[in-house]
Amino acid sequence: MHTRERILRAAAEMIAEDATTTLSVRAVAVRAGVSTGSLRFHFPTQRALQDEVLTRIYRHFIPDEPIHDSSRPARERLVDCLRQVLAAAGVGDEARKAWGAAYEHFIAPEPSEKVRKAYLAQERVSAGRVEYWLGVLADEGALPRDDFPRKVRFLLTVLNGLSIQRALPSGESVLQAETETLYLAVDAVLGTGTS
Template identity: 75%
Template structure:
């Protein structure tokens, strides 16, 4: 069976990300890796963003086939909140969250910010941003969000998640689940409402 140029491009881009999460997927590099012309790549993916979104969608469909963002039986806001909860779940609560933040502090905050440390942190940050971008891309494809540059929306949601994960490590005077749910819905509503104006 002959593999078409679109498939070659997607495979090459996925391989590049698998090898290095910090790969930028430049048109020339992906085209060279796929063995196609840059014109062919641009035909299938007119923008670098279109290529990145398609590759991330493929990766996440493979890694998380039952991703909550695809459960169209729920409203978009509930699906996005469920996805954001997935990010928070591994951090745990209380002692588990304190250990996770202690490890993050020792790895990224306490040492001098060497170039190697910065590269490692940015790779982690980029992977997190890619996951949120993917979810927003699915909603944009459904017409719930505009296809505008989502950089601010992603940064906002990641900042909310970071704050909530720190909150999980701190003493709480009320139900963390209740306040966390309220905060997630407020953040999601903000993203959904600002994208339509």
């Protein structure tokens, strides 16, 4: 196995063992059995390493992203991408367990530097994924490239709210309310309105 692949495999294993882990250059190099200089040759920054590992993880779990199906309208593709994120959050008991784990890892403990870094790393991954989708649509001319950070934050806030809603007991159809909310959010981001 080539050095680059050993590094990526070691980093992915570390994330699989503990999602809150910080991929430090030294720890990943030790795990991969390479020098820190070798790791830096392939990944000059910690961010570059994290981004490549997470890109590979996403490609493995979601190989056919709907954002690339240009035969469908941008609005539909973006809603489908957001639905994939929500699907991973589960519904009912599964959603409650996911939010319970988030509480245990990020809310209940004192906000130490390690907790903060772990949360920010996960947040950066989520933001990067949404920004990637918006970038694909911008490249196609479906929306302007301006103000991506604000649009990303808005969509992530909507996703967080909907995933909490999935965990709470509800008297109405979660799917219907979720679908309406996703379309409203996507229309706001794309600058399209419903007629």
